[in-house]
Amino acid sequence: MIELRPLRQFAVLAEELHFGRAAARLHMTQPPLTQAIQALERNLGARLFDRTQRSVALSAAGAALLPEVQRLLHAADALPAQAQAAAAGGSGRLRLAFVSSIAYGPLPQWLRSFRAAQPGVAVQLREATLDVQLQAFAAGEIDAGFVLHAPGAAPAGLSSHLAWAESMVMALPEEHPRAASSRLPFAPMADEPLVIFPRHIAPSLHDAVLGFYGAAGRTPQVAQEAIQMQTIVNLVSAGIGVAWVPRSLMQLQRSGVVYRSVRGARIECHTSLVWSDPATPVVQRFVAHVAAHAQRRQSAASSQTPRLRGAR
Numbered sequence: 001m002i003e004l005r006p007l008r009q010f011a012v013l014a015e016e017l018h019f020g021r022a023a024a025r026l027h028m029t030q031p032p033l034t035q036a037i038q039a040l041e042r043n044l045g046a047r048l049f050d051r052t053q054r055s056v057a058l059s060a061a062g063a064a065l066l067p068e069v070q071r072l073l074h075a076a077d078a079l080p081a082q083a084q085a086a087a088a089g090g091s092g093r094l095r096l097a098f099v100s101s102i103a104y105g106p107l108p109q110w111l112r113s114f115r116a117a118q119p120g121v122a123v124q125l126r127e128a129t130l131d132v133q134l135q136a137f138a139a140g141e142i143d144a145g146f147v148l149h150a151p152g153a154a155p156a157g158l159s160s161h162l163a164w165a166e167s168m169v170m171a172l173p174e175e176h177p178r179a180a181s182s183r184l185p186f187a188p189m190a191d192e193p194l195v196i197f198p199r200h201i202a203p204s205l206h207d208a209v210l211g212f213y214g215a216a217g218r219t220p221q222v223a224q225e226a227i228q229m230q231t232i233v234n235l236v237s238a239g240i241g242v243a244w245v246p247r248s249l250m251q252l253q254r255s256g257v258v259y260r261s262v263r264g265a266r267i268e269c270h271t272s273l274v275w276s277d278p279a280t281p282v283v284q285r286f287v288a289h290v291a292a293h294a295q296r297r298q299s300a301a302s303s304q305t306p307r308l309r310g311a312r
Contacts, residue, residue: 004076006040007069009033010048014066017056092282094121097128097136097145099202100229102271105164105248106293107146114289121282129201129227130155137276143283144275148246153204154272159279161287163294164248164271167261168209171233171249172242174256184262190216193223193241195232205269209244212267233257246271 013022013033023030041048048062058066098107115123128136133145134155146163147155154160170184172192178184190213199206213220223241226232230252232243237256246269250259273290275283 002040002043004073006036006043008073009036010040010062011066011069011073013037013049013056014058014062017058019056092121092280093124094144094282094286095124095126095142096286097126097133097142099129099146099148099271100127101148101246101249101269102146102164103127104251105166105246105271106297110290110293113293114286117289118285121285131201133274137274143280144273144286146271147274148202148205148269148271150204150208151268151270154270155274158274159277160272160274161291161294162270163273163290166247166269166271168244168265168267168269169247169250169259170242170262170265171236171245171257171259173236173239174258175239176242176258179258179260181260184260186216186262186264189242189262190218191221194220195224195226195235195241195243196220196222197227197229197232198225201227208267208269212265 009022009026012025013019016022016025019030019033023033026033037048044061044065046061046065047059048065050057050059111123111125114121126136126142128142128145130147130149133142133147136142137145137158149155151165154162170189172179172184172189178188196209197206210220224235226235229245229249232245233249233252233254235241236243237254244267245259247259273287275287279287
C-alpha cells in the first residue's frame, strides 16, 4: 500500500529536481527525503529519478507516474471541502418524486433556483403518484416527494411541509353549452359524466370531491378513471365528461378544453413536500429552500389581501 506522504514528496521533488530545495519545501532535511524516495522506488519496483552528482531528472517511469500522482494529491486535498459540503447538504444526490400537477405550478421555478444555489447537488426527478411514492419510500428509492392531498391529510409516517395550496376548478369540453360562462353553477354540472382519478392514488382528495357532491345531495356519475392529470384533461377534450383538477393545471392548454370556477364550490387541494426521517443534509437543504420560497409566496399573497377587502 502506497501512502500519500511519499507521493507528495515525489511530486515536490519532480517539480524542483533538486533534493535540497525539495526538502526545504517539505520542511525536512535532505537525507530523510532521499531515503523516502528510495523506499518509494522499491515499493513501486521502478526507478523514478535519474540521479548524478550534479543533476536530478525524472526517469521515464517517473514522468509517466507524475500526472497520476498529481491527480491523486489534488483529489486528496479536496476531500475536506467535499466532506464539509456533503455534511452541510451542499453536495450529493437528491432523488425527488413529484405529482404531475405541481409541475404546472411552482416546481420548475423551485428546481431552477435550487440548482443555481446548490450546483453540487445532483437532482434526479421521477414523476409518481402518491401510492407509487409511498412504495418508493418503503424501498429506499426516493429521498423526498411532492404529493397531492386534501387539506390536513398529508400521508402518515412521513415528515411533511405544506408547499402549495390551491382550489380545484372544473375542466369541461370547449363545445359544452355552458363553456362560455365565466363561472359555472354547480347544480346542472353535477349531472355531467365525471372523469376522475382512482381513489388509491390520492384517497383524501378523491373523498373530498365525492364528499362535495354528497353534501349537495348529489351522486357523481363516474364515466372514466385516469391516473395522470394530463390524461384526465385529454379525456375531457374527447368529450368523455367533465373533471375537477387543481387550478395550476390551467397552465396545461389543451385544445378542446376550457377551465372554469364553479359557484359555491370550495374544494381545496394541498401539495406537500414529504420525506423520511432522519433526513439527509441534502433533503434538509431542499426542504428549507422550498419552505423559504413558499413563505415568500404566502407573504406576497397576504400583502394584497387588505387592498382586495377594501375594494368590496
